[in-house]
Amino acid sequence: MSARDRPWPDSAVKESESSLQTPAQNVKPRSSEGFWWVSAVLLLAALRVAVPGSDELTLVCLALLGSLHATRAFWQSGGATITPTGVYMIASTVFVYFPALYTTYVYKLYDVANGFSVLVIIALSQMIFYNAFWKRRNKNQEFERVKRLPLPIATFGFFLGLGLLIGGVSLGRLLELGSTSLVGAAAFTGVVVLSVSIFHAGERPGLLRSVVVAIAFGFYVQGMFTGGGRLVLGGLAVALAVVVSQTARSRWVKLATVLGLPLGLLVLALNRSQLVASTRGADETGLESVVSPFARMGQLLALAHDHELALSLGRTFLATAVIFxxxxxxxxxxxGLGAELGDLFRPDLIGTGYSEAALFAGEWVINFGLLGLLVMIPLTVLLVIRADSWQNWLQARNVSSKSSFVAVCACVIITAGILDLFWGGTFLFAARSGQRLLVLALVYFAFGLFLNRSGRPKIAGQLRRRSSR
Structure with missing residues (x-):
């Protein structure tokens, strides 16, 4: 495989990344901006200690401050493109800052002190990461618009995605399997591949392209979504937003994402509430699974602080590594992490398959205690920045081979999977995004056994070469 067709950066990736950035003389980042964000967090923490009875007020102010910073970072990073950094930031708004407000005034699930500690950790880590590292590395925050797909590659992707979607949904209905199964992963991957082949084949999203992808999304929802796996559906919506944003000339996709989040949460919550009422006769708001990981994370912090937490010492990461x-x-x-948390918080349900979530940060606490957070923060910075660089590198080059096309699709799947990683840790990410990447790889290598890059059978070519010897 030539360097031109590699779907990953080689040793010259740093040079290529720097060449993608336009001169920074027209960009004047305010170096003190990060200082003021961090100072505001520390000021609220000091007020909470100094002013008796201010616990709820300072918590609400910190949640609003963190949400404002995360939304601002989502808006800025990548320009019109939705980036891994942007998804990471918007995930914190959904699973940390919103739950802090919701559980304070609507559905009290935790001690306010624990919730404030979670907010301080998440807010400080994000503000330092974005202002001290991401901005310095990406002085020009605009990502390159994706290059237009050649017709043969777009045609290949269209039929590949269509086959995965129809095959996955059909098998799911036949075998009564849901969106979290392997066939569900195939259908999810099919929608992503289909959308990349359609939207990247044109200069901008058109009405016809949007209608075709909307039909594919609706077909997936009708075939695979039964009320559970709402995060899967949200992840697919984010994946489609990422694909569309890569061809957009302005930030309208980001605006639609920010405005659509509350509506999406409301619709999915109502759907869940009605499902639980009809199947169990229970009364739920439908937002329990959105806010409970935040509460569980606070409880883990309290247990670790009081030395009452039996550490897993990397066991959940081993479970992720051997998930298949x-x-x-x-x-x-x-x-996995969910099962360990279920055994910890609901020992009465051991053996029933019950599981819980406590955010990605919670996985580090349950494994290594409070010291685990010191490892998690720089590791998260490194991984997200590398994912950003990979996405920008892919968008700046011509997709001239099937391997490059598959790499673009894989990047979209990983970016959308950050929601799973943030909410449920590495095991959930591997179980969902890992399955989707596995399907994509298997299909690609299956084609590679019979086709070379020019579309001719490899086996036939080998036979011709041998006969000529």
Missing amino acids: VPRSFWPEKPV
């Missing part, structure tokens, strides 16, 4: 090893081959294989 069948348990029949390894009966003692460690369980």
Whole structure:
């Protein structure tokens, strides 16, 4: 494979990244901006200690401040393109800052002190990450618009995506499997591949292209969505927003995403509430799974602070690494983070398959205690920045081969999967995005066994070369 067709940066990636950035003389970032954001957080923390009875007020102010910073970072990073950094920031708004407000005034699930600690950790880590690292690395925050797909590559992607979507939904209905199964991952991947082939084939999103992708999305929802797996549906919506934003000339996709978040949460919450009422006869708001990880994270912090938390010492990360090893081959294989949290917080439900979530940060606390956060923060910075660089690198080059096209689709899947990572940790990310990437890789390599880049059978070409010897 030539360097031109590689779907990943080589040793010259740093040079290519710098060449993608326009001169920074017209960009004048305010170096003191990060200082003021961090100072505001520390001021609120000091007020909470100094002023008795100000716990709820300072918590609400901190939640609003963090949400404002996260939304601003989402808006700025990448220009018109929705980036991994942007998804990471908007995920914190949905799973940290909104739950802090909701559980304070509507549905009290936690001690206010625990919730404030979670807010301080998340807000400070994001503000330092974005202002001290991301902005310095990306002085010009505009990402390149994606290059137009050649017709043969777009045609390949269209039929590949269509086949995965129809095949996944059909098998899901036949076998009664949901959106979190392997066939559900195939259908999800099919929608992503289809949308990339359609939107990237033109200079801008058109009405006809949008209608076709909307039909594909609706077909997926009708076939795979049964009321559970709402985060899967949200992840697919984010994936489509990422694809459209890569061809957009302005930030209208980002604006639609920010404005659509409250509506999306409301619709999915109502759907969940009605489902629970009809199947269990219980009364739920439908937002419990959105806000409970925030509460559980606060409880983990309190347990770790009081030295009452039995540390997993990396066991959940091992479970993620061996997630695709069948348990029949390894009966003692460690369980994932959700199962460990379920056993910790609901020991009465051990053995029933019950699981919980406590944010990505919570996974580091349950494994290594408070010291785990010191590892998580720089590691998160490194991974998200590298994902940003990869996305920008892919968008700045011509997609001239099937491998490059698959790399673009994989990047979209990983970017959307940050929602799963933020909400439920590495095991959930591997179980969902890992399955989708596995499907994409298997299909690509299956084609590669028979087709070379020019579309001719590899086997036939090998036979011709041998016969000529």
